[in-house]
Amino acid sequence: MSYLNAVKAVVHVHPSLHPSSKSLKLQWPGWLVEYVFDTTRAAVNLIFSGARARFPDIRFILSHAGGTLPYLALRLEFAPMIEDSLQNISPDDIRTGLNSFWYDTALASGPQTMGALSRVAAKERILFGSDWPFCDDSVVAEEIGRLTAPDFLAANAVAMIGHENALALFPRRRL
Numbered sequence: 001m002s003y004l005n006a007v008k009a010v011v012h013v014h015p016s017l018h019p020s021s022k023s024l025k026l027q028w029p030g031w032l033v034e035y036v037f038d039t040t041r042a043a044v045n046l047i048f049s050g051a052r053a054r055f056p057d058i059r060f061i062l063s064h065a066g067g068t069l070p071y072l073a074l075r076l077e078f079a080p081m082i083e084d085s086l087q088n089i090s091p092d093d094i095r096t097g098l099n100s101f102w103y104d105t106a107l108a109s110g111p112q113t114m115g116a117l118s119r120v121a122a123k124e125r126i127l128f129g130s131d132w133p134f135c136d137d138s139v140v141a142e143e144i145g146r147l148t149a150p151d152f153l154a155a156n157a158v159a160m161i162g163h164e165n166a167l168a169l170f171p172r173r174r175l
Contacts, residue, residue, distance in 0.1 A: 001051060001054075001055045001058065002055070004055065004058045005054075005055035005056070005057045005058050006057075008057045008058070008059065009058055009059070010059045010061065010169060010170065011058055011059065011060050011061070012060075012061045012063070013039060013042050013043070013060055013061065013062050013063060014039075014063045015034075015035035015036070015037075015038035015039045015042075015063060015064070015067070016035070016038060017030035017031075017034055017035070017038070018034065018037070018038050018041070021034045021037075021038075031134070035063075035064065035067070036064055036067035036068050037067060037068060038067070039062055039063055039064060039066060039067030039069070040066070040067035040068045040069050040072065042062075043060075043062055043066060043067070043069050043097075043098075043101060044069075044076065046060070046097070047076070047089070047093075047094060047097035047098070048079075048086065048089060048094075050088075050089070052097045052100055053093065053096075053097070056100065059102060059169060060100075060101050060102065061101070061102040061103070061104055061127060061169075062101050062102070062103050062104070063104055063106050063129060063131070064104070064106050064107050064108050064129075064131075065103050065104070065105060065106075065108035065113050065114070065116075065117045066101060066103045066117065066120070066121070069098065069101075069120065070113070070116035070117045070119065070120040070121070071116050073095075073098055073116075073119070073120045076094050076098070077091040077094050077095065078091070079094070080094075098120050098121075099120075099121070099122060099125070101121070101125065102121075102125045102126070102127055102165075102169060103117055103120075103121045103125060103126050103127070104126075104127045104128065104129025105126065105127070105128055105129050105143070105147060105161060106129030106130055106131035106135075106143070107131050107135065107139075107143070108129075109143045109144075109146045109147040110146060111152065114152075114153075123157060123160055124160065124165055124168065125165065126160070126161050126165060127161065127165050127166050127169070128147070128161050128162050128163070128166070130143060130144075131143075147161065147162075148162075
């Protein structure tokens with residue numbers, strides 16, 4: 001983490017099936033629900049362990065709109081008020097941690113998810129994500145269609161998500 005912070009690395013956090021989930025013998029595929037919880041666990045661990053604050057120059061991109069993070073944001077802020085063992089972190093620290101991530105739109109381009117994400121992430125911190133090759137071309141096309149639908153987001157928001165925010169994150173890639 002120290003090295004990643006020193007070089008101001010961009011780290012893409014993509015989930016997998018957590019070992020404890022494998023023992024559940026779920027009847028549905030792990031990507032359907034468990035992956036978003038894996039991303040959420042990773043982000044919560046970074047915030048609550050203090051790693052996010054200790055290594056502020058690592059730029060983390062969270063897949064799938066941060067998993068369940070946008071939905072759980074208020075619950076996370078309340079945690080120090082409820083749990084004595086978490087009183088070393090304040091609700092402001094938690095909000096700062098949530099605001100420090102970048103979030104991609106892979107499998108999250110609908111109004112439900114984007115509505116919650118827009119209340120947690122600054123519009124400059126949302127990046128296009130497709131989840132390809134895990135999703136086939138038809139799913140990627142559907143994601144793009146939903147994200148760019150004329151009645152969904154303003155054209156400037158689509159441009160920011162589609163490429164401008166990525167160019168700001170990766171300025172050497174600007175053509």
